[in-house]
Amino acid sequence: MWILLSSIFTLVAQAQQFKTIELDWDPIAKASHYEVRLSPVNGDSPLVFRSEEPRLVQEIPVGEYNLSVRAKAKGYEYYSPWSKAVKVAVELKDLALVAPEDKATIDSKDRVHTVTFKWTAVQDAKSYTLAIWTLSNPQDIKRFRTKGISKNLSLKTGEEYQWKVEFDSPTVSYEQHPPIFNLTVLGRKVTTPQITRMNIDGEAPQIKWKKIQGVSGYQVKVLHRYFDEDEFKTVIENSTEKSELSLPLPAPKGIYRVELVARAPLRAPSEPAAREETIKPSASDVANALDQLDL
Numbered sequence: 001m002w003i004l005l006s007s008i009f010t011l012v013a014q015a016q017q018f019k020t021i022e023l024d025w026d027p028i029a030k031a032s033h034y035e036v037r038l039s040p041v042n043g044d045s046p047l048v049f050r051s052e053e054p055r056l057v058q059e060i061p062v063g064e065y066n067l068s069v070r071a072k073a074k075g076y077e078y079y080s081p082w083s084k085a086v087k088v089a090v091e092l093k094d095l096a097l098v099a100p101e102d103k104a105t106i107d108s109k110d111r112v113h114t115v116t117f118k119w120t121a122v123q124d125a126k127s128y129t130l131a132i133w134t135l136s137n138p139q140d141i142k143r144f145r146t147k148g149i150s151k152n153l154s155l156k157t158g159e160e161y162q163w164k165v166e167f168d169s170p171t172v173s174y175e176q177h178p179p180i181f182n183l184t185v186l187g188r189k190v191t192t193p194q195i196t197r198m199n200i201d202g203e204a205p206q207i208k209w210k211k212i213q214g215v216s217g218y219q220v221k222v223l224h225r226y227f228d229e230d231e232f233k234t235v236i237e238n239s240t241e242k243s244e245l246s247l248p249l250p251a252p253k254g255i256y257r258v259e260l261v262a263r264a265p266l267r268a269p270s271e272p273a274a275r276e277e278t279i280k281p282s283a284s285d286v287a288n289a290l291d292q293l294d295l
Contacts, residue, residue, distance in 0.1 A: 019090045020059045023067070027054040028080070031071040037082065038065040064089050095128075095167055095178060096120045102181040107268050108157045113185050117163065118150045125167040132163040158187030158266040190215060190262045190270040200256045201279040205247035209273070212262050217241050219261040219269075226254045253279045 023036060036056050039046040041064045049058050066085040072078070098118040100106065106113060117130055130151050133141045136159065144151055155161065161183040190212065197208035207220065219239055223232035232255075238245060256277045262270040 018059050019062055020057060021088075021090055023056040023058075023069075025054050025069055025083075028071045028073070030073045032074045034069055034071045035079065037068050037070075038088070039068075039085070040065055041087070060090060062090050094120070095122050095165060097163075097165060097179055097181050100181070100183050102179075103184075104182075105184045105186060107186050109188055111157055111187070112154050113157050114152055114154050115183070115185065116150060116152050117165075119165045121149050122167045122169070124169050127168045129166045129168070130163065131166070132161055135160040135162065138162070155185050157185050160184050160266065184266065187267040189268040190264045192271045193218065193260050193262045193273045195258060195260055195273050195275045198256075198258055198275050198277050200247065200251050200277050205251055206244060207247065207258055207260075208244040209260055211243040212270075215262045215264050217263050218243070219263065220245050221259045222247065223257040223259070224252065224254055226252075229254075232257055251279060255279075 025034075028034075031054075032052075034051045034054060034056075036049045036051060036058075037046050038048075038060060047060055047065075049056055065088045067088045068082040068085045070079045070082045072080070096119060098120060100115065100117070106115065119128065127145055127147050128149065130144045130146065130153075131141050132144075132153065132155075133139075144153065162180050163183060164178045164180045166178055193212055194210045195207065196210055197206065199206050207222075209218070217239055218241070220237070221234055222236035224235045225232045236247065256279065258275050258277075260273040
């Protein structure tokens with residue numbers, strides 16, 4: 001009874017000096033179970049594991065081993081001879097994702113944006129597989145195989161992505177648990193809103209603007225400076241989903257500036273719309289001021 005080893009697997013390691021290996025071999029007819037022997041090449045005591053199937057998943061120390069397998073058939077007392085030993089290296093192999101960095105956000109002016117994905121090389125790796133999917137449809141995983149350590153992909157903007165990279169080795173295969181990075185590719189900037197009404201000095205101070213389709217909200221900032229000042233100071237900052245904002249009374253005299261930004265999910269915010277209004281002092285205000293100067 002001969003045992004043929006078909007594939008040997010090694011996991012990527014982090015900091016621990018143990019590895020979960022996966023072994024597969026050709027099944028033997030009428031075999032009730034198998035024994036797997038891993039003999040360290042340094043002469044330490046062999047590791048022996050039992051498996052009911054022609055497959056073993058087991059955590060073992062990192063190192064080099066001579067691997068052999070034998071089987072026991074149903075109704076038989078003795079095992080088959082050990083298979084011819086195969087040398088196995090259970091190694092530490094690290095692959096690090098380089099770019100884009102985790103939780104990166106990319107601004108784009110187009111509907112499709114080209115992103116360059118990069119990772120570190122793994123010794124003896126035959127190829128790499130880049131897997132990517134959107135958070136809106138995580139079951140639809142796209143895979144791209146390459147022999148290099150980078151890959152350009154054209155991605156739809158206005159989406160949140162997750163991605164990872166696995167490697168294939170000619171000497172060992174492996175079950176991997178690679179890191180998963182997050183990436184947000186923002187769509188085109190929201191259209192700059194148009195302020196249609198700015199009434200600061202009145203019975204019902206109010207700012208109005210045209211509503212933009214697909215916008216989730218607006219950021220409104222009202223700034224003020226007196227005539228003898230050079231810089232504006234923020235007096236109101238508010239967020240609203242409406243296309244208008246009522247202002248409190250009273251409004252001091254001076255120059256007012258309104259800045260309005262529109263926002264939408266997974267799109268770059270708009271350029272700020274700006275408008276100014278001057279509230280001049282009345283004749284009585286000027287007279288009172290002159291009287292106080294005389295005092």
